[in-house]
Amino acid sequence: MxxxxxxxxxxxxxxxxxxDAPAILAPDRAxxxxxxxxxxxxxxxxxxxxxxxxxxxxxxxxxxxxxxxxxxxxxxxxxxxxxxxxxxxxxxxxxxxxxxxxxxxxxxxxxxxxxxxxxxxxxxxxxxxxxxxxxxxxxxxxxxxxxxxxxxxxxxxxxxxxxxxxxxxxxxxxxxxxSHANIAASAAHIGATLGLTADDRCLNIMPLFHIHGLIAAVLSSLASGGSIYCTPGFNALRFFQWLGEARPSWYTAVPTMHQAILARAARNTEALAGARLRFIRSSSASLPAQVMAELEATFGCPVIESYGMTEAAHQMASNRLPPGLRKPGSVGAGAGPEVAVMAPDGRLLKAGETGEIVIRGPNVTAGYEKNPDANATAFAHGWFHTGDQGVLDGDGYLRVTGRLKEIINRGGEKISPLEVDDVLMDHPAVAQVVTFAMPHDRLGEEVAAAVVLREGTSATENDIRTYAATRLADFKVPRKVVILDEIPKGATGKLQRIGLAAKLGL
Missing domain, CATH: 3.40.50.980 (Rossmann fold)
Structure with a gap:
């Protein structure tokens, strides 16, 4: 050729x-x-x-x-x-x-x-x-x-x-x-899940050195003939200004970004009134059901939580746009690759049984480079092992119960930090929470939680522990609650669970 x-x-x-269709837009640029x-x-x-x-x-x-x-x-x-x-x-x-x-x-x-x-x-x-x-x-x-x-x-x-x-x-x-085949497949999966057309415009606030922004925002938009408004990066103070300038039909972000946007929404009623969002997408970390409900009430559009990772060129599962099913607390049904839940011996588990989430499909990497040991583990039994624990329901919708490495082992009792997060997020004074493992000399690990309070509210460590005790079995109640102004985040805005105990000196 x-x-x-x-x-x-x-x-x-x-x-x-x-x-002549618009492809790339940015503040103050042609x-x-x-x-x-x-x-x-x-x-x-x-x-x-x-x-x-x-x-x-x-x-x-x-x-x-x-x-x-x-x-x-x-x-x-x-x-x-x-x-x-x-x-x-x-x-x-x-x-x-x-x-x-x-x-x-x-x-x-x-x-x-x-x-x-x-x-x-x-x-x-x-x-x-x-x-x-x-x-x-x-x-x-x-x-x-x-x-x-x-x-x-x-x-x-x-x-x-x-x-x-x-x-x-x-x-x-x-x-x-x-490969090109991997990223093209993933862009097509995202476009199909979200019904993207040439009329859609994405407001990108995600960093573009990360799979979420590169594929979910940029490539899915361009491959569907639509456009993308490229910001200099996430800035909650400028978000509503960009919303007015870009007139996007959607945006995608991690939960901490959605929470920062919600914190400023009441001061930007004019921008909200003029917004024409068809939907909002959330991925890369678990979206608390409370945040999903607040986003939908604030913007008047559906919030679609999806499940992605680098090895899958991003998207693996997703909730669906109306009239399809949207389940708070679930990352949705398979949206491109096959998604299953597997036992340690390689058996595929039935609905309702908890195990490791595994995937296979055209968007999945052929293997890590220069790492045969990791490949032997990750691609066992003919599937890619995500390292996440989860359970499928009768509709084929997946609930992620945590990273296998993040599951807290308290004297043999296995505790999902996401379950504790979900309960603590219902406390009226709690804006953000990350539950994590804290070293314990007798039990091996103990449950701890880092909390950021809502503006204008107050709560003590004891208040939060007492509240948790009304909703959780005793062994799941955090023994330590640390109230912070801000929880440490990674480069992409995700809250960091692993290593948090050391960072906080626990």
Whole structure:
């Protein structure tokens, strides 16, 4: 196939809208159309090939959140393999990730001088600079050639499009390669679940070095012919302003972001009145049923909780839009891959039986890179093992009861921290809660909870424990409640359960 024959096919699969349909929008920027984005993909491919980068070569992208991060991911992935990295990493973190990925080049902002550049230069990795053009997401690439002219081929289905590391809360982060077939399948699954069309616009507040923002927000929107309004990152103070400017039909976020938005909703009644949201999506962490109800009452639209992870190119299960079923406390039914619950011996369990959640399907990675031990465990019995514990109901809807590593083992009694969270969230003074394991010299682990109180309310540790004792068996009641102004979060805004006892000095 010649170069000119391959460009249109690939770019139309990633960016499927009409030539003049809006694709990328951003605050104070001109709109980039689907046709212009396809042209950008072609120009980026030609530029990368001229610089010596082609199929199979790995390009780390270290850019701030915004339209260029979104388009650079799509455009570079069409030619090479992308590895978006958190710009806030320190030098030693860049050293680990760039080495582990095997990056041939790093793409940074035009004037970037931080640790990413210094580490890349020390490791002999080519530094390419992204120069912003006037339209949102439009750019050119500057830099010296990294090798001889590359063969002018575009990526194929089996080529790696995206490389991301797992969060590594309890161990060394694992490298997850996702093929073009994986990410295309996941984008299609999300589009089908949410009924996305060319008329839809997503307001993106998620970081674009994470699977949730990259696939659920960016790629599902572009692949369905719709548009995405790319913000500089989550900012609860500016959210309602963006809601008015972007006129989105939906947004997707993690629960802590939804809670921060709700905390400011009463002061933004005009923006709420003008909102035209068709639905709100939540993923990447468990959404308390209380927060779901408050979101639906505030925005007057359904809230769709979905279940995703990096190894599945994001979406695995999801609740459905009306008239489909939406169950608070459930992450929904399988939404793309097959979803089942498995016993430790590999038996698939029936509805109502608790076990490990397993999946298989076209969106699931073929395996971790350079990690045969992890693959032997994770892909046992012909399914991918998520590491999450859960139970399916009679409708095939899944309730996640916790990470297997996070289940609290109190002297042999197994306690789901999510169950305790759900009870404590019903306390009228509680805004946020994370239940976690605290070391205990006799029992091994004891139940503890970190709590943030609602503005203008008060409650003591004893008040909260007394309340829990009316709703939970005695062994599940937190022995320690820590009241905080803010609970520590990870880079994507998720509350951190593992390691919290050590962070809080317990």
């Amino acid at each position: 010649t170069q000119t024959e391959t460009y249109p096919d690939l770019s139309r699969r990633l960016v499927a809208g009409a030539e 709109t980039l159309t689907h046709g212009e984005l396809r042209s950008l993909i072609k120009a980026t491919a030609e530029r990368l090939h001229a610089l010596g980068i082609g199929r199979g070569d790995r390009v780390a992208i270290v850019l701030p959140n915004g339209p260029e991060m979104a388009t650079a991911f799509v455009a570079v992935a069409a030619t090479a393999s992308t590895a978006p990295l958190n710009p806030a990493y320190r030098a030693d973190e860049f050293d680990f990730y760039l080495t582990d990925i095997g990056a041939k080049a790093i793409l940074v902002a035009e004037n970037e001088t931080g640790p990413a550049v210094a580490v890349a230069e020390r490791l002999g990795i080519g530094v390419l600079r992204l120069v912003v053009s006037p339209a949102a997401g439009s750019f050119t690439i500057e830099g010296a050639a990294i090798g001889p002219q590359a063969t002018p081929d575009m990526a194929g289905d089996g080529d790696i499009a995206l490389l991301l590391h797992t969060s590594g809360t309890t161990s060394r982060p694992k490298l997850v390669p996702l």
